[in-house]
Amino acid sequence: MKPKIGILTWREGMTFREPVYFRQLLRAGRELGVTVFLFSPRDVQVKRRRIRGITLTDRGRWASRWFSWPDVVIDRYWYTPKPVFQEYVSFRKQPYFLYANNRFANKWRVHEVLYSNENMRKWLPETCTYTGEKGRLKEMLTRHRIIYLKPINGTGGRGILRIEKRGEHYHLLGRDKQRVKKAAVAKGSAGLISRVRQWVGQEKYLMQQGLELGLLPGRSVDIRLLMQKDEHAEWLVTGMGCRVGPKNSATANLHGGGKAVAADHFLTQCFSEEKAKQLIEECEQLAYETAAAIEAYFGSMMELGLDIGIDVQGRVWLIEINPKPGRDIFREMGQPDLYRLAVRRPLQYALTLASRKHSSLQPDEGRCAETKKSKTS
Ligand SMILES: Nc1ncnc2c1ncn2[C@@H]1O[C@H](COP(=O)(O)OP(=O)(O)O)[C@@H](O)[C@H]1O
Ligand SMILES: [Mg+2]
Known part of the structure:
Protein backbone atom coordinates (compact mmCIF):
# COMPACT_ATOMS: atom_id res chain seq x y z
CA MET A 1 0.00 0.00 0.00
CA LEU A 98 1.73 10.94 14.11
CA TYR A 99 2.42 14.59 13.33
CA ALA A 100 5.48 15.61 11.36
CA ASN A 101 5.54 19.00 13.11
CA ASN A 102 4.75 19.73 16.70
CA ARG A 103 2.67 22.51 18.12
CA PHE A 104 4.24 25.90 18.65
CA ALA A 105 3.50 28.99 20.75
CA ASN A 106 2.95 32.72 20.42
CA LYS A 107 5.74 35.24 19.80
CA TRP A 108 6.18 36.10 23.46
CA ARG A 109 6.39 32.51 24.67
CA VAL A 110 8.86 31.70 21.89
CA HIS A 111 10.99 34.66 22.94
CA GLU A 112 11.04 33.41 26.54
CA VAL A 113 12.06 29.93 25.44
CA LEU A 114 14.89 31.24 23.27
CA TYR A 115 16.03 33.78 25.83
CA SER A 116 16.51 31.01 28.37
CA ASN A 117 19.09 29.52 26.00
CA GLU A 118 22.54 31.14 26.41
CA ASN A 119 23.54 30.43 22.81
CA MET A 120 20.58 32.36 21.44
CA ARG A 121 20.69 35.55 23.48
CA LYS A 122 23.20 37.42 21.34
CA TRP A 123 20.75 37.31 18.42
CA LEU A 124 17.62 38.44 20.27
CA PRO A 125 16.45 42.06 20.27
CA GLU A 126 15.35 43.26 23.71
CA THR A 127 11.72 42.23 24.10
CA CYS A 128 9.08 42.53 26.81
CA THR A 129 5.32 42.31 27.05
CA TYR A 130 3.26 45.44 26.55
CA THR A 131 1.18 45.98 29.65
CA GLY A 132 -0.30 49.41 28.98
CA GLU A 133 1.94 50.88 31.69
CA LYS A 134 3.32 54.20 30.48
CA GLY A 135 6.51 53.79 32.50
CA ARG A 136 7.56 50.71 30.59
CA LEU A 137 7.03 52.23 27.18
CA LYS A 138 8.91 55.38 28.16
CA GLU A 139 11.72 53.39 29.67
CA MET A 140 12.08 51.30 26.53
CA LEU A 141 12.29 54.52 24.52
CA THR A 142 15.13 55.85 26.66
CA ARG A 143 17.19 52.83 25.66
CA HIS A 144 16.12 52.55 22.02
CA ARG A 145 15.39 55.31 19.55
CA ILE A 146 13.04 52.97 17.71
CA ILE A 147 10.72 50.40 19.19
CA TYR A 148 8.29 47.95 17.63
CA LEU A 149 4.93 46.90 19.02
CA LYS A 150 3.67 43.58 17.73
CA PRO A 151 0.59 41.46 18.47
CA ILE A 152 1.83 38.24 20.06
CA ASN A 153 -0.41 36.22 17.73
CA GLY A 154 0.12 38.36 14.64
CA THR A 155 1.19 37.22 11.19
CA GLY A 156 2.02 38.82 7.85
CA GLY A 157 2.91 42.18 9.38
CA ARG A 158 -0.63 42.83 10.65
CA GLY A 159 -1.08 45.14 13.64
CA ILE A 160 2.61 46.08 13.81
CA LEU A 161 3.54 49.59 14.97
CA ARG A 162 6.95 51.21 14.73
CA ILE A 163 7.69 54.15 17.02
CA GLU A 164 10.64 56.41 16.33
CA LYS A 165 11.66 59.22 18.65
CA ARG A 166 12.69 62.45 16.92
CA GLY A 167 13.26 65.21 19.43
CA GLU A 168 10.03 65.82 21.30
CA HIS A 169 7.98 64.04 18.66
CA TYR A 170 7.27 60.41 17.96
CA HIS A 171 6.86 59.19 14.41
CA LEU A 172 4.48 56.27 14.16
CA LEU A 173 4.38 53.93 11.20
CA GLY A 174 2.32 50.78 11.14
CA ARG A 175 0.11 48.25 9.45
CA ASP A 176 -3.42 47.77 10.66
CA LYS A 177 -5.27 44.44 10.81
CA GLN A 178 -5.95 44.60 7.08
CA ARG A 179 -2.25 45.38 6.54
CA VAL A 180 -3.04 48.91 5.37
CA LYS A 181 -0.16 51.32 6.03
CA LYS A 182 -0.79 53.96 8.69
CA ALA A 183 1.39 56.90 9.67
CA ALA A 184 1.06 59.60 12.32
CA VAL A 185 3.13 61.95 14.46
CA ALA A 186 2.48 62.12 18.22
CA LYS A 187 3.47 65.20 20.18
CA GLY A 188 5.13 64.46 23.51
CA SER A 189 4.79 61.31 25.55
CA ALA A 190 1.14 61.92 26.51
CA GLY A 191 0.21 62.01 22.83
CA LEU A 192 2.22 58.89 22.18
CA ILE A 193 0.68 56.94 25.01
CA SER A 194 -2.88 57.66 23.99
CA ARG A 195 -2.18 56.72 20.37
CA VAL A 196 -0.50 53.48 21.39
CA ARG A 197 -3.41 52.55 23.67
CA GLN A 198 -5.80 53.14 20.85
CA TRP A 199 -3.70 51.05 18.47
CA VAL A 200 -3.34 48.10 20.82
CA GLY A 201 -6.98 47.99 22.01
CA GLN A 202 -7.74 44.71 23.76
CA GLU A 203 -5.09 42.66 21.97
CA LYS A 204 -2.01 41.15 23.57
CA TYR A 205 1.16 42.87 22.41
CA LEU A 206 4.88 42.76 22.93
CA MET A 207 7.39 45.61 22.74
CA GLN A 208 10.68 45.14 21.01
CA GLN A 209 13.88 47.04 20.43
CA GLY A 210 13.63 48.46 16.92
CA LEU A 211 16.37 47.34 14.57
CA GLU A 212 17.86 49.71 12.01
CA LEU A 213 17.08 47.64 8.95
CA GLY A 214 17.53 50.43 6.41
CA LEU A 215 20.27 48.72 4.39
CA LEU A 216 18.53 50.33 1.45
CA PRO A 217 17.81 53.91 2.58
CA GLY A 218 14.14 54.53 3.33
CA ARG A 219 13.24 50.81 3.26
CA SER A 220 13.00 47.95 5.71
CA VAL A 221 15.08 45.02 4.55
CA ASP A 222 15.18 41.63 6.19
CA ILE A 223 16.04 38.05 5.41
CA ARG A 224 13.78 35.04 5.13
CA LEU A 225 15.56 31.75 5.62
CA LEU A 226 13.84 28.42 5.13
CA MET A 227 15.22 25.37 6.89
CA GLN A 228 13.72 21.93 6.49
CA LYS A 229 14.33 18.35 7.48
CA ASP A 230 15.34 16.11 4.62
CA GLU A 231 14.70 12.41 3.97
CA HIS A 232 17.35 11.50 6.56
CA ALA A 233 15.48 13.60 9.13
CA GLU A 234 18.38 16.06 9.23
CA TRP A 235 18.00 19.84 9.24
CA LEU A 236 19.19 21.63 6.11
CA VAL A 237 18.97 25.27 5.10
CA THR A 238 16.98 25.05 1.87
CA GLY A 239 17.66 28.66 0.96
CA MET A 240 17.39 32.29 1.92
CA GLY A 241 16.45 35.58 0.31
CA CYS A 242 16.28 39.27 1.16
CA ARG A 243 12.92 40.97 1.37
CA VAL A 244 12.92 44.65 0.54
CA GLY A 245 9.86 46.42 1.93
CA PRO A 246 8.00 49.13 0.04
CA LYS A 247 8.76 52.81 0.74
CA ASN A 248 7.57 54.07 4.13
CA SER A 249 6.78 50.64 5.46
CA ALA A 250 7.70 49.34 8.91
CA THR A 251 7.64 45.77 7.61
CA ALA A 252 9.24 43.83 4.77
CA ASN A 253 6.75 40.92 4.52
CA LEU A 254 6.09 39.82 0.94
CA HIS A 255 2.34 39.98 1.50
CA GLY A 256 2.74 43.59 2.55
CA GLY A 257 4.36 44.50 -0.77
CA GLY A 258 7.96 43.39 -0.08
CA LYS A 259 10.13 42.29 -3.01
CA ALA A 260 12.43 39.29 -2.89
CA VAL A 261 16.05 39.43 -4.04
CA ALA A 262 18.99 37.02 -3.75
CA ALA A 263 20.59 37.39 -0.31
CA ASP A 264 24.25 36.96 -1.33
CA HIS A 265 23.99 39.46 -4.16
CA PHE A 266 22.16 42.04 -2.06
CA LEU A 267 24.50 41.74 0.93
CA THR A 268 27.59 41.97 -1.27
CA GLN A 269 26.28 45.29 -2.55
CA CYS A 270 25.80 46.59 1.01
CA PHE A 271 28.99 45.24 2.58
CA SER A 272 32.28 43.84 1.33
CA GLU A 273 32.25 40.41 -0.29
CA GLU A 274 34.03 38.98 2.75
CA LYS A 275 31.54 40.51 5.21
CA ALA A 276 28.58 39.32 3.11
CA LYS A 277 29.96 35.77 3.24
CA GLN A 278 30.38 36.01 7.01
CA LEU A 279 26.83 37.30 7.41
CA ILE A 280 25.38 34.42 5.43
CA GLU A 281 27.38 31.95 7.49
CA GLU A 282 26.14 33.58 10.67
CA CYS A 283 22.53 33.35 9.45
CA GLU A 284 23.03 29.63 8.85
CA GLN A 285 24.62 29.13 12.25
CA LEU A 286 21.73 31.04 13.80
CA ALA A 287 19.31 28.77 11.94
CA TYR A 288 20.81 25.51 13.22
CA GLU A 289 21.07 26.81 16.79
CA THR A 290 17.48 28.03 16.63
CA ALA A 291 16.21 24.66 15.42
CA ALA A 292 18.05 22.92 18.25
CA ALA A 293 16.73 25.35 20.87
CA ILE A 294 13.16 25.13 19.57
CA GLU A 295 13.11 21.35 19.37
CA ALA A 296 14.61 20.98 22.84
CA TYR A 297 11.50 22.65 24.16
CA PHE A 298 8.66 22.08 21.69
CA GLY A 299 9.67 18.68 20.36
CA SER A 300 10.34 17.68 16.79
CA MET A 301 9.61 20.15 13.98
CA MET A 302 9.61 19.69 10.23
CA GLU A 303 10.47 23.11 8.83
CA LEU A 304 11.03 26.63 10.13
CA GLY A 305 10.97 29.97 8.36
CA LEU A 306 13.20 32.47 10.11
CA ASP A 307 12.84 36.23 9.75
CA ILE A 308 16.34 37.59 10.30
CA GLY A 309 17.36 41.21 10.57
CA ILE A 310 20.77 42.50 9.46
CA ASP A 311 21.17 46.03 10.77
CA VAL A 312 23.12 48.84 9.16
CA GLN A 313 26.12 48.00 11.36
CA GLY A 314 26.11 44.45 10.04
CA ARG A 315 24.76 42.75 13.17
CA VAL A 316 22.52 39.72 12.83
CA TRP A 317 19.24 39.48 14.76
CA LEU A 318 16.48 36.92 14.99
CA ILE A 319 13.12 38.65 14.46
CA GLU A 320 10.64 35.80 14.23
CA ILE A 321 10.25 32.06 13.80
CA ASN A 322 7.46 30.75 11.58
CA PRO A 323 6.60 27.09 12.20
CA LYS A 324 4.35 26.89 9.12
CA PRO A 325 6.33 28.97 6.66
CA GLY A 326 5.62 29.81 3.05
CA ARG A 327 8.10 29.14 0.27
CA ASP A 328 6.99 31.84 -2.16
CA ILE A 329 10.22 33.74 -1.66
CA PHE A 330 12.05 31.31 -3.96
CA ARG A 331 9.56 31.82 -6.76
CA GLU A 332 9.67 35.57 -6.30
CA MET A 333 13.45 35.44 -6.49
CA GLY A 334 13.19 33.56 -9.78
CA GLN A 335 14.47 30.26 -8.34
CA PRO A 336 11.85 27.64 -9.34
CA ASP A 337 14.22 24.75 -8.57
CA LEU A 338 14.56 25.86 -4.97
CA TYR A 339 10.79 26.29 -4.78
CA ARG A 340 10.25 22.73 -5.99
CA LEU A 341 12.82 21.41 -3.54
CA ALA A 342 11.08 23.32 -0.74
CA VAL A 343 7.75 21.71 -1.68
CA ARG A 344 9.18 18.19 -1.92
CA ARG A 345 11.21 18.10 1.27
CA PRO A 346 8.33 17.99 3.78
CA LEU A 347 6.88 14.99 1.94
CA GLN A 348 10.24 13.23 1.86
CA TYR A 349 10.63 13.81 5.57
CA ALA A 350 7.08 12.63 6.26
CA LEU A 351 7.82 9.47 4.26
CA THR A 352 10.85 8.81 6.42
CA LEU A 353 8.70 9.18 9.52
CA ALA A 354 6.13 6.81 8.05
CA SER A 355 8.72 4.15 7.25
CA ARG A 356 10.25 4.41 10.72
CA LYS A 357 6.81 3.99 12.19
CA HIS A 358 6.24 0.81 10.23
CA SER A 359 9.66 -0.67 10.87
CA SER A 360 10.41 -2.27 14.21
CA LEU A 361 12.44 0.82 15.07
CA GLN A 362 10.67 3.27 17.32
CA PRO A 363 10.24 6.62 15.62
CA ASP A 364 12.42 9.06 17.49
CA GLU A 365 10.80 12.01 15.77
CA GLY A 366 7.43 13.54 16.04
CA ARG A 367 6.04 11.84 19.06
CA CYS A 368 7.61 13.47 22.08
CA ALA A 369 6.41 17.04 22.47
CA GLU A 370 2.71 16.40 22.93
CA THR A 371 3.49 14.65 26.17
CA LYS A 372 6.47 16.80 27.07
CA LYS A 373 5.17 20.34 27.09
CA SER A 374 1.47 20.15 26.51
CA LYS A 375 0.78 23.48 28.21
CA THR A 376 2.00 25.47 25.21
CA SER A 377 -0.57 25.96 22.50
N1 LIG B 1 12.26 44.74 16.14
C1 LIG B 1 12.13 45.05 14.84
N2 LIG B 1 12.94 45.99 14.28
C2 LIG B 1 12.83 46.30 12.96
N3 LIG B 1 11.95 45.71 12.11
C3 LIG B 1 11.13 44.77 12.61
C4 LIG B 1 11.17 44.39 13.99
N4 LIG B 1 10.24 43.46 14.21
C5 LIG B 1 9.64 43.26 13.01
N5 LIG B 1 10.16 44.04 12.05
C6 LIG B 1 9.74 44.09 10.62
O1 LIG B 1 8.38 43.71 10.57
C7 LIG B 1 8.22 42.47 9.88
C8 LIG B 1 7.13 41.63 10.53
O2 LIG B 1 7.49 41.31 11.86
P1 LIG B 1 7.36 39.84 12.44
O3 LIG B 1 7.86 39.86 13.83
O4 LIG B 1 8.03 38.90 11.50
O5 LIG B 1 5.80 39.60 12.48
P2 LIG B 1 4.79 38.86 11.48
O6 LIG B 1 4.40 37.62 12.19
O7 LIG B 1 3.64 39.79 11.33
O8 LIG B 1 5.53 38.57 10.21
C9 LIG B 1 9.60 41.83 9.93
O9 LIG B 1 9.76 40.90 8.88
C10 LIG B 1 10.50 43.05 9.80
O10 LIG B 1 10.55 43.50 8.47
MG1 LIG C 1 7.33 37.53 10.08
Missing part, protein backbone atom coordinates in the same frame (compact mmCIF):
# COMPACT_ATOMS: atom_id res chain seq x y z
CA LYS A 2 1.12 3.50 -0.82
CA PRO A 3 1.97 5.58 2.23
CA LYS A 4 -0.63 8.23 3.05
CA ILE A 5 0.14 11.74 4.20
CA GLY A 6 -2.64 14.00 5.41
CA ILE A 7 -2.36 17.79 5.41
CA LEU A 8 -4.35 19.34 8.23
CA THR A 9 -5.72 22.73 7.22
CA TRP A 10 -8.70 25.05 7.34
CA ARG A 11 -11.19 24.53 4.53
CA GLU A 12 -14.64 25.62 3.63
CA GLY A 13 -15.90 23.53 0.77
CA MET A 14 -13.07 23.62 -1.74
CA THR A 15 -11.72 26.92 -0.48
CA PHE A 16 -8.30 26.79 1.20
CA ARG A 17 -5.90 29.36 2.52
CA GLU A 18 -2.99 28.13 0.40
CA PRO A 19 -4.46 26.70 -2.82
CA VAL A 20 -1.33 27.26 -4.91
CA TYR A 21 1.00 25.57 -2.46
CA PHE A 22 -1.42 22.69 -1.89
CA ARG A 23 -1.67 21.99 -5.61
CA GLN A 24 2.11 21.79 -5.82
CA LEU A 25 2.23 19.57 -2.75
CA LEU A 26 -0.32 17.16 -4.16
CA ARG A 27 1.53 17.00 -7.48
CA ALA A 28 4.84 16.40 -5.71
CA GLY A 29 3.11 13.60 -3.80
CA ARG A 30 2.19 11.90 -7.05
CA GLU A 31 5.75 12.14 -8.30
CA LEU A 32 7.02 10.59 -5.09
CA GLY A 33 4.45 7.77 -5.20
CA VAL A 34 2.63 8.80 -2.04
CA THR A 35 -1.02 9.60 -1.44
CA VAL A 36 -1.47 13.14 -0.16
CA PHE A 37 -4.81 14.63 0.85
CA LEU A 38 -6.06 17.77 2.56
CA PHE A 39 -8.49 17.73 5.47
CA SER A 40 -9.79 19.86 8.31
CA PRO A 41 -10.75 18.72 11.84
CA ARG A 42 -14.41 18.45 10.83
CA ASP A 43 -13.55 15.91 8.12
CA VAL A 44 -12.31 13.35 10.64
CA GLN A 45 -14.44 10.45 11.87
CA VAL A 46 -12.29 9.16 14.69
CA LYS A 47 -14.43 6.14 15.61
CA ARG A 48 -14.69 4.90 12.06
CA ARG A 49 -11.03 5.73 11.45
CA ARG A 50 -11.72 7.51 8.24
CA ILE A 51 -11.35 11.01 6.85
CA ARG A 52 -13.18 12.95 4.20
CA GLY A 53 -10.12 14.23 2.35
CA ILE A 54 -9.57 16.43 -0.67
CA THR A 55 -7.29 15.61 -3.59
CA LEU A 56 -6.85 16.68 -7.19
CA THR A 57 -8.41 14.84 -10.11
CA ASP A 58 -6.32 14.05 -13.20
CA ARG A 59 -7.76 17.20 -14.72
CA GLY A 60 -6.55 19.31 -11.82
CA ARG A 61 -9.90 19.78 -10.08
CA TRP A 62 -10.43 19.50 -6.32
CA ALA A 63 -12.43 16.40 -5.36
CA SER A 64 -13.36 14.82 -2.04
CA ARG A 65 -13.48 11.17 -1.01
CA TRP A 66 -13.01 8.96 2.03
CA PHE A 67 -9.49 8.00 3.10
CA SER A 68 -8.31 5.53 5.68
CA TRP A 69 -6.05 6.75 8.49
CA PRO A 70 -2.91 8.59 7.27
CA ASP A 71 0.54 7.35 8.25
CA VAL A 72 1.72 10.88 9.00
CA VAL A 73 -0.01 14.24 9.25
CA ILE A 74 1.54 17.60 8.41
CA ASP A 75 -0.13 20.38 10.37
CA ARG A 76 -0.63 23.37 8.12
CA TYR A 77 -3.52 25.02 10.01
CA TRP A 78 -3.01 28.78 10.24
CA TYR A 79 -3.98 31.00 13.10
CA THR A 80 -7.22 32.92 12.72
CA PRO A 81 -8.95 34.95 15.46
CA LYS A 82 -12.20 33.00 14.95
CA PRO A 83 -14.05 30.34 16.99
CA VAL A 84 -13.16 27.71 14.40
CA PHE A 85 -9.53 28.07 15.50
CA GLN A 86 -10.45 26.91 19.01
CA GLU A 87 -11.93 23.77 17.47
CA TYR A 88 -8.62 23.15 15.75
CA VAL A 89 -6.69 23.76 19.00
CA SER A 90 -8.60 21.11 20.92
CA PHE A 91 -8.49 18.71 17.99
CA ARG A 92 -4.75 19.19 17.66
CA LYS A 93 -4.17 18.28 21.30
CA GLN A 94 -5.58 14.80 20.74
CA PRO A 95 -3.07 12.07 19.91
CA TYR A 96 -4.95 10.99 16.81
CA PHE A 97 -2.00 11.06 14.43
